[in-house]
Amino acid sequence: MDDFHWVLRTSFFESRLYDLAYFITCIVFVFLGNTLFKVRSLPAVLILAHCLLPLILYGGVISYQYMPDGLKYWDAFNGIRMGDISVNDAFMGGNVEQAALLFSIFPMPAAVTPASLAYINIIIYASLYYWLTSKKIFTPVSEWFYLIYPSFALYAGLPLRDTMIFAFMLVAIQWAREGRWFLLILPLFLLSSIKFQNAFILILFIFSGMSFGLFKKGISLPKGAFLVFFGFVFLYITEPVLGPEINRFRLAMYVENGGLSSEVGQIYGVKDFFYSALLGGFYFIVKPLPWEVSGVFPLIQVSENILVFIFLVLLVVVAWRRNPRKLMLWVFFIVFGSAIYGMVVFNYGTAARYRFPFILLFVIFVCADCGVQRVVRIKFFSRNAIHK
Numbered sequence: 001m002d003d004f005h006w007v008l009r010t011s012f013f014e015s016r017l018y019d020l021a022y023f024i025t026c027i028v029f030v031f032l033g034n035t036l037f038k039v040r041s042l043p044a045v046l047i048l049a050h051c052l053l054p055l056i057l058y059g060g061v062i063s064y065q066y067m068p069d070g071l072k073y074w075d076a077f078n079g080i081r082m083g084d085i086s087v088n089d090a091f092m093g094g095n096v097e098q099a100a101l102l103f104s105i106f107p108m109p110a111a112v113t114p115a116s117l118a119y120i121n122i123i124i125y126a127s128l129y130y131w132l133t134s135k136k137i138f139t140p141v142s143e144w145f146y147l148i149y150p151s152f153a154l155y156a157g158l159p160l161r162d163t164m165i166f167a168f169m170l171v172a173i174q175w176a177r178e179g180r181w182f183l184l185i186l187p188l189f190l191l192s193s194i195k196f197q198n199a200f201i202l203i204l205f206i207f208s209g210m211s212f213g214l215f216k217k218g219i220s221l222p223k224g225a226f227l228v229f230f231g232f233v234f235l236y237i238t239e240p241v242l243g244p245e246i247n248r249f250r251l252a253m254y255v256e257n258g259g260l261s262s263e264v265g266q267i268y269g270v271k272d273f274f275y276s277a278l279l280g281g282f283y284f285i286v287k288p289l290p291w292e293v294s295g296v297f298p299l300i301q302v303s304e305n306i307l308v309f310i311f312l313v314l315l316v317v318v319a320w321r322r323n324p325r326k327l328m329l330w331v332f333f334i335v336f337g338s339a340i341y342g343m344v345v346f347n348y349g350t351a352a353r354y355r356f357p358f359i360l361l362f363v364i365f366v367c368a369d370c371g372v373q374r375v376v377r378i379k380f381f382s383r384n385a386i387h388k
Helices: 005-009 012-018 020-036 041-050 069-081 087-092 095-103 118-134 140-148 150-156 162-177 182-194 196-212 221-256 269-286 296-322 324-342 348-370
Strands: none
Touching: 012 020, 020 041, 020 118, 041 118, 041 140, 069 087, 069 095, 087 095, 095 162, 095 182, 118 140, 118 150, 118 162, 140 150, 140 348, 150 162, 150 296, 150 348, 162 182, 162 196, 162 348, 182 196, 196 221, 196 324, 221 269, 221 324, 269 296, 269 324, 269 348, 296 324, 296 348, 324 348
16 A cells, blocks of 8 residues: 555655646646636636646645645555455545545546645536536625635645535535435435534534425524524433533544643533534634734634635625525524534634635525625626526
8 A cells, every 4th residue: 555655755846747647637627627618717717727736735835744634545545446445445444445435436547646636626626616607506706705715725736535525515505405305315425424524514404404494485583593492402402412422522633633631621511512612613713813823824824714704794794685584594504513613623724624615605505595796896797697
């Protein structure tokens, strides 16, 4: 399984040469997709520009040691390709092996460098754009946010599973909106194999949407009050089971980030559970705060957080004026997801990685359901704008 580890000892420019075939394949795929779906000039250029990210990010701007997960997927993928890991063993293995198995579906003979798998993510990124365009889900606001959201671009350009996680969540939610309940089994099953927490959040959200017709009508005041009441009852009933599990994840995440187990506060009772969920959920969206970081990369993350938070506030204000019931549906989605992760994630780098799918999905579907064409007086023009 270490046949390709010699690449780690080569220079940056030499290692990039080994990915040249994948780079060209990615460029050709995007060029054909842009042509087939008649993508306008500037979006087409931005999608093509994403093909450059695997060349410059992993092993370049970002060291292998800074995000070692990429090396794990790389090893597992090549193990499957070379027969050291069987398909059955990968399927029955952990999250790394299962994600590598999903990567192996793509016709890539071998991942010569750790950055090789990132080209699969770029193809997924472009394919989702074409899919959303063909379904006329994009509004001008959500389309441009999809194209220029820095966190999405970053993780799409790395050999990590996060782009696949977002893809499965997006497809599942869209099929739920379309009422294709039987088809939901596949993306939810695949999502549960590589990110059980997200699958759990999505299953509860979709089940609530199905049961109360929320995808069609949104959340009215009586339904909202009932969901809050139901949430309290659910917490009260499940707290003896969920409480210890969340405390276990809190401890594991904190120790993994270099902290001491004795420093982690425990959650006891429904009241503490609810308070930790609300406070942690808000902090999960905005962390890191400016005074918590030092260094260039964290400061860039802080700048993005501030801009994205301001954008989300403006988006909520505009969407509330257009369709408050549909807006509240997606507020429920992002608050629920953030609350779950806010209780267990302490590292701000990990938080940025885990929250971008929720933020991106929130923007896409708030704009689609509430018909948001712009959030400021500057209007974004798009062929696929939704007019109501």
